[in-house]
Amino acid sequence: MIYLDYAATTPMSEVALCAYNEGSQLYFGNASSLHDIGMNARDALQLCRKQHSLFLNGETEGIYFTSGGTEANILAILSIVQAYKSKGNHLITTKVEHASLFHLFQQLENDGFEVTYLDVNEHGTIQLDILKQAIRPTTILASIHHGNGEIGTVQPLEEIGEILKAHQIIFHSDCVQTYGEIKIDVKKCKVDSISVSSHKIYGPKGVGFCYISPSVLWKSIYDGTTHEDGFRPGTVDVPSIVSFTAAAQHMMETMEERAANYNQLRTLFLQDIKKLSDKIMVEQSLEAQLPQIIGLTCLHVQGQYMMLECNRHGICISTGSACQVGMESPSRTMLAIGKSESEAKCFIRISLGSKTTKEELERTVIVMERIFQSLPSL
The missing domain is CATH 3.90.1150.10 (Aspartate Aminotransferase, domain 1)
Structure with a gap:
């Protein structure tokens, strides 16, 4: 075929497969356990967190591992909106977002939020003037993807970030299609939050991460959750994250x-x-x-x-x-x-x-x- x-x-790369095999043997412990084997897993997890933050020019404490890009998108938006909903109820996104975000914003409309879905031109690019016109005093967040997964259009994150920053609006970007393919600098682009998936870059399925700048507030949508600082429940899959990180390293180098x-x-x-x-x-x-x-x-x-x-x-x-x-x-x-x-x-x-x-x-x-x-x- x-x-x-x-x-x-993508199929898993040899680099990712080797890292998964080694990680499964060395870091099988629960990263939340207090014994030495658990601490070894936690150290490996922290090293992976640091590596991904370096790829983004972000902060290590801003990396939260998830089950993939969809969960990263959903948790990022919901946890940030929860923290800022007292400041406004208006959200901005585009008509061409990934299904996980498009349907989430429709759900948020049912929950009482007002959502503006930005048009794009014939090439799939948003128009900055239209973005500016969409901003209201009640706008708290905008979610605009980096690269379109169907036609490959790349949005101008730097220009978008400048506009949103000037209005103190939180900027989330779905970077699932671009991580490892295009250099992403969250500080230069003034992006507050991004989502990434492992299986798009020759890593294992079922793992990804959400980056949220430590300067941005978020509120856990799961009461009593302790994993990933309360961002999501469930034992962290350290071997998969080790494999994901190895795949990302190879992508950055090539x-x-x-x-x-x-x-x-x-x-x-x-x-x-x-x-x-x-x-x-x-x-x-x-x-x-x-x-x-x-x-x-x-x-x-x-x-x-x-x-x-x-x-x-x-x-x-x-x-x-x-x-x-x-x-x-x-x-x-x-x-x-x-x-x-x-x-x-x-x-x-x-x-x-x-x-x-x-x-x-x-x-x-x-x-x-x-x-x-x-x-x-x-």
Whole structure:
């Protein structure tokens, strides 16, 4: 099989597998236990916390390990909103956030909060003037993702951070698609909180973290919780966190090399797919773009059909966010950038990874061409 769905999840790297194996043997103790084995696990956990904070130019005490990006998003927003709800009830987000955040903000509306969902332009970028206009005296938090998981658009975090900081609004950003791919400096970007997931960077599934600046207040949503300073309940999975940290270290060390490779592969793929320009449209940003994510709209062919046909030919692609698979409604991102419902249902995503080769992409274009040729109406 040719795997081109790395934005959904990645296989564990050799570095991560080795670290997990070693961590399971050395740090199997409960990090909350007071005996030596528990203290060893706690020391390893603290070392991992420090390492991730260095990657972000953040503070060690701001790292809270979670079960993944979704939980990190939910806990970050709820715990911060709980702490600041006496100061206001207005929240800002975008129409193209990950499902975990989009549905959370809908829930918060039911709980009495007012939410503004920012529009994006045809490339998926928010407009700073529209953000400024959305701010109210009662605005307490804005959640704007860093990189879009469907079309790869990268939001201007520094400019957004400047605006929000000037109005003393807390800034959360979902960085699940960008951690390890783009340098993130929470201080430079004035980001107060971010969410990250391990399985997007060749680490194990079921682990991630939320970073909340120590200068920001938060209130635990779980009474009586002691783990992670009360941020979330449950015994901390130290071996997985050790593996996650090793994967992140490798990603940081190879970031420039991988970016250059992705850009080269992307260029070759887009040149090759020009032969299908009357059948496929490329969705990309003209400003900032994750090169490894290639969004495509198939003209007159539903994305689900193209995905299933590619799978029949041994190629794994996606119709968008894995968290939306099986849903009948079209992609919110596609609708937000101006597509009709029928056009949005024709979307597919190809996402590159560390094992992707030029030959695999060439094969993919050939298969897509054959699929189109097999349709009598085209």
